[in-house]
Amino acid sequence: MSFSASRPIHFRYHFKKFSIPLPTLLLDETDLFITMPVPKVHANTGVSLSLKNQWGAIQEPAMRLKLHPYFREVIYQVNKALPKTIAVVDGKYGLTRNGPLRGDALELNWVLVGDNLFYVDFVLTEMMGLNPFKIPYLNYILHREGIRSLEGVQFNQDHKSFMKELFYLDREWTDLPGVLTFNSRCLAYVGYESALAQPLHWLLYKFREPFY
Numbered sequence: 001m002s003f004s005a006s007r008p009i010h011f012r013y014h015f016k017k018f019s020i021p022l023p024t025l026l027l028d029e030t031d032l033f034i035t036m037p038v039p040k041v042h043a044n045t046g047v048s049l050s051l052k053n054q055w056g057a058i059q060e061p062a063m064r065l066k067l068h069p070y071f072r073e074v075i076y077q078v079n080k081a082l083p084k085t086i087a088v089v090d091g092k093y094g095l096t097r098n099g100p101l102r103g104d105a106l107e108l109n110w111v112l113v114g115d116n117l118f119y120v121d122f123v124l125t126e127m128m129g130l131n132p133f134k135i136p137y138l139n140y141i142l143h144r145e146g147i148r149s150l151e152g153v154q155f156n157q158d159h160k161s162f163m164k165e166l167f168y169l170d171r172e173w174t175d176l177p178g179v180l181t182f183n184s185r186c187l188a189y190v191g192y193e194s195a196l197a198q199p200l201h202w203l204l205y206k207f208r209e210p211f212y
Contacts, residue, residue, distance in 0.1 A: 001025060002059050009081045013073040020067075020074060022057055026082055033085040035117070039124055040095035041103065041167055043175040044182040045071065046135040047128070048100050049121045050087035050114075054078050065192045069185040072137035076144060079117060087120045088113050094128070096167040098175070110162045118145050123159050129166030174208040 006021035007028075026033060035053045042048040055075055058064050067074050079085070089112040095103040112127075114120035118141065125132040133139045142148075171179065177200075181191040190196055 001057075004059075006059060009077060011073070011077050013070055016070075018070070018074065018077075020058060020063075020078065021060070022078065022081060023059065026057060030083050033083050034088055035085060036088050036090055038090050038094065039108070039128055039167070041097070041099045041128075041169040043098060043100075043169070043171050044068070044179055045137055046169065047121075047125060047130065047138070047167075049124045050089065050117045051075055051079055051121050051138075051141065053087075054082065057082070062192075066188065068182045068188055071182070072140045075137065076141050085117055086113065086115045087117055089120065089124060091162075094167065096165070097170050098172065099169075106165055106167070108162070108164060112159070118142060118147055119150065119153050122147065122150060123153075127159055127163055129163060174204065177204055 001023050005024045007024050008019040008021045009027075011018050035050055037048070037050045037053040040048050042052070045052060052075060055064060055071075055078070057078055058067070058074075091108045091110040091112055094106040094108050096106050097103040112120065112124065114123065121138055122132045122142065125135060125138065132142060177191065181187045191200060
């Protein structure tokens with residue numbers, strides 16, 4: 001799907017026009033989209049759950065880097081543009097302490113299925129022992145959707161009964177350049193697009209333990 005045909009979605013955010021290409025396979029040829037996230041913390045976004053899973057639907061990695069400072073609106077618009085979507089959350093294991101690639105695995109042994117990704121991520125953060133309204137991008141999206149509570153959501157079991165160890169995020173100092181560039185368009189340009197990008201990455205990885 002990274003190399004399939006695409007067409008753009010258009011929207012405005014902070015007086016700026018955006019045109020984000022997404023695969024036509026998803027936009028025009030799919031009746032039901034199933035996303036399968038894993039519950040994990042994320043050094044840049046706080047958590048990475050069912051909504052953020054669609055960040056990979058933006059086909060160009062370089063474009064995703066440029067869009068990081070506008071992440072909350074872009075990921076909201078991407079999910080709104082997709083067809084009917086359900087989440088099948090693979091809760092066999094979760095990732096805590098640091099993410100999305102480094103951290104500690106937690107054995108959870110549950111599966112969560114939901115037909116509204118906004119509520120799914122609300123529920124997931126509570127199952128992780130976190131407050132969704134203290135995760136900046138989730139707080140923004142939930143308010144965009146007018147979601148303040150789980151009132152009216154139907155459960156087959158009490159989701160809080162599946163809570164085990166509480167998740168937490170403990171950033172290392174080597175995560176800070178990524179966090180700063182994630183939240184600043186100017187720093188994102190310096191870190192990913194300018195002539196300084198390659199030497200800065202080389203310097204960072206001299207101190208950062210390799211994990212790829």
